[in-house]
Amino acid sequence: MTEQPHVSRLACPDHRVATILLAGGKGTRLHDLTVAESKPAVPFAGRNRIVDFAMANVIRSGLDRLVVATQFAPATLHHHLPACWGRHFAGGAMVLRDGRDRYLGTADAVRHNWQQIEDWQVDHVLVVAADHIYDMDYGALIAAHRASGAAVTVAVDVVPLAQASGFGVMHADANGRILSFLEKPAIPPAIPGEPDRAMVSMGIYVFDAGWLKDALFGRGIEALDFGHEVIPAAVAQDVAMAYRLPAGRSGRPYWRDVGTLEALRQSHMDFAAAQPARLPRISPTSEWYLARGSVMMPGAVVPPSARLTCTIVAPGTRIPQGLVVGEDPDEDARWFRCEGRTVLVTQAMLDRREAMRVPAILSAGSGAALHPRDVA
Template identity: 75%
Template sequence: MLLAGGKGSRLHDLTAAESKPAVHFAGRNRIVDFAMANVVRSGLDRLIVATQFAPRTLHDHLPARWGQHFARGGMVLRDGRDRYQGTADAVRRNWDHIGDCDADQVLVLAADHIYDMDYGPLIAAHRASGAAVTVAVDVVALSQASGFGVMHTDPGGRILSFLEKPADPPAIPGEPDKAMVSMGIYVFEAAWLRDALFGQDTHATDFGHQVIPAAVAKGLACAYRLPTGPSGHTYWRDVGTLDALRRSHLDFLSSHPARLPRMSTLSEWYLGRDSVAMPGALVPASARLTRCLVAPGTHVPPGLVVGEDAHEDARWFRRDRDTILITQAMLDRRDTLRVPVSAAARTAMPRQDVA
């Protein structure tokens, strides 16, 4: 079950008319393609995709890009606009398709993360544990953990506590600067999940806030730690902010953390000066952009300088931590409202690129 309905409001203009999983990444790939590549490489042949916000792009893209990897009817797309009230509710409302599969386990995936993972060992570990649910986890810096579901486990991997986005996240015992966080990937025993979603006294709509804590309270939840890759490190990023999206692009350039089939060359989107151009963006050589994301279809004017004058940048563009987003609408507004420089003043200015 692939949950692909998120709006991704922290990506601001990039998700004004697109869902977060549909946002372009590394050229003409989309964020959802990472989860899809993992599904295919893991040999999974039955997939339900739950969409919600602005679903049209995904309903066009997924069959065209990935449909050949599934038998007819093996990939089902379900449009949940204005219906799903949370992650667990999306699964509940698609239980008819899950029941048709007659499966013993249900793998629930988030469609908006950048990572490389074989789900086979995760499923095998779940089956061996006897748990009702197994949560895939990664380790992040404690300073970043408040944006995730944070957990503490016993030596055998049984989850002892689970806190969804705590203000003061607990550290891993013996590792005071790190925390163990949920990747939003779960393996459930199908019978247990059915009871958790349809039980007489249940009104659960969200996995992180309700279903997983209920399993933890009963001692029925285990954690599975993401294995390290060839580099000796793990790579999993929730690219939920503009800064995270740009930085993950640069990570992909430097180390290719996920094995994703190429649809474009790296030179099409990497601009240098730690900046990234998204598909359809045109950036002339005379422009000087530092730590920028150039939105799809944006035509940057010659000589534009962004990332060197914080006050000037703030007048026209959107900033998220160290990242500046440039869109065509922002440039159009800048052209309309910017006070022109007089000929006399221009003559008096030192020779330089003029923004």
Template identity: 65%
Template sequence: MPAVPRLATPVTRPAPVPVTGVATLLLAGGKGTRLHELTARDSKPAVPFAGANRIIDFAMANAVRSGLPRMLVATQYAPHSLHHHLPTRWGHRFPQAGLALRDGQDRFMGTADAARQTWDALEAMGGDQVLILAADHVYDMNYADLLAAHRVSGAAVTVAVDTVPRAEARGFGVMQADAQGRILSFLEKPADPPGMIDQPDRAMVSMGIYVFDRRWLQEALFDRPVEAMDFGHDVIPDAVAQGVAGVWRMPAGPSGRGYWRDVGTLDALRRAQLDFVSAEPARLPFASPASDWYLGRGSIAMPGAVVPESARLTCTLVAPGTQVPAGLVTGENATEDARWFTRTPAGTVLITQTMLDRRAAHAHIRRSVTPPPSNRRGLHA
């Protein structure tokens, strides 16, 4: 099992040294269509993870542990639960009302446009750097280390990176860098990802976390057409073309590698939670013991789900508030799973209450239209 992140900040731990000279923007407006029904009414960062946590809580816990005193959170798709959750759960961890939220109301034209439209608030934070964070990944990072590395690098832009097998890199921004860390090429979600110069079987991928020099970013945001307002597709490639972009590789953890998971698919969401099954509650943003959410057989129950002991669920995600009927079996018959539920090619099954209601209604209709068995003795009487 990979070493999972320790993201809690116990009261016994000394308070982090506040980071100065930086404005922080957390991008939390993604819809997350590959999570199917889980994001029908909520954004991807708001999806529950390992009990009472939400995906966004990992970025928030990282920010607190890193000593970021101020943060602006940009929301867009289905923002209501985040606008309640973030001030309630995290507001007191940012002194002097340092946590602010801005709802794009479907006006943000891309990730970079969210920064452009909130530039007044970012400018009010002061500082010479702008830190852009992603709210939809599960990872452990000290942003203070990233900022320090950027400041000594001389680069105008620093991209936090991880490495993955080449075959798994198609859904990311993929780059090549020289020995000094200068980015030589950047491709957003390429069909044939290039390998690293020194490790051709692996690819260097963007974590969606960037540090910009303020002046460079301001010029980049306000000197481009509104249709070219995405960091991955537009802004970072421009920085690479100018030769001013560098990489920062997340330090290795106890396992010899850092922990970062993109949980944008049902398979990835389920598997990442399994990494935390045997972890201490303190490794989560706040305590959520596995006994509250792990069902066994690779299955996860989300908040409010009720699963009777007679149910046999394999590789299954039970959506929030779902009441599983007694004796339900999933994950063993692909055809039957796909008939009633959302099932991925890799075998993860998602169950929602709506799906179960549809299944129950079909069973009721079948019972009501099927004639009772004939009484053969009566026919011959």
């Protein structure tokens, strides 16, 4: 049975907003963890999943009209979301839509689900990604959007300028009006007055429903993606505003795109360090944090004799007695997947290691030299 994350509703239901949760990401940079699972379905802090962060934010923001647009490997999400979160939508609706072989981009996913938005007769549409780790009150974002009079408001975070090239970067004036939007620029613009930092899109948008309908259906060129087409169009029309992520319960803003193994492990470490004021309003559901900065995913078994440093142990992996990981980069790279300081260990990798070690041990018994690491 799926355990229920802790979440508290902080706002009265806002029936004038439809939320579209984009949950179809393949997450190829998470490698073995997303071969058969979508990125939003990857486990986090025990039996929670990455998608639960966005879901907790939706619930506590009082939003109860939700379309979940899935695509790659949707089965887990189609089971997990109703089981874990369905009871929170008793007064509204949570609609899951399988978009395999249909959605051609983020904006196209919303286009395919537009009839549901029309049926709800809402004034605004909130679009959020399901694969980020963050704590946010969408209600405050929506209120700021309404007060601004803009057609589009983009939620933004601030990152060091040296890291900004991996994001969509905003350049805004002192009032928050977006002057330019650059998707992963080689030379990102700095924030005025903050030369070492840049303002980047969080992939969270609030639209006036009428403007978005026109953007999706009323143009000569069919928009497929928000970052590449829809948001630049809003900026060109001078109707886009930026909303800077405020501090959360931890006392500081927190948002992380866990698109890499290193980012995923580090987010676990941040989550563990946030006691007792956790970053989002979900709680760990099993023993998942190991010493030395390592993470054990559901179904994994790690004996006390093993020594793992900066390691992600994939679901269902059984670590052998005495295994040492994270101390010898050359040895780690021989058997496991390494990224920065992070080492991913899966059962398939361990099986391959065992299969290759046995012939080496047998050969050593016949007189060949045996490397100490072959008997580890």
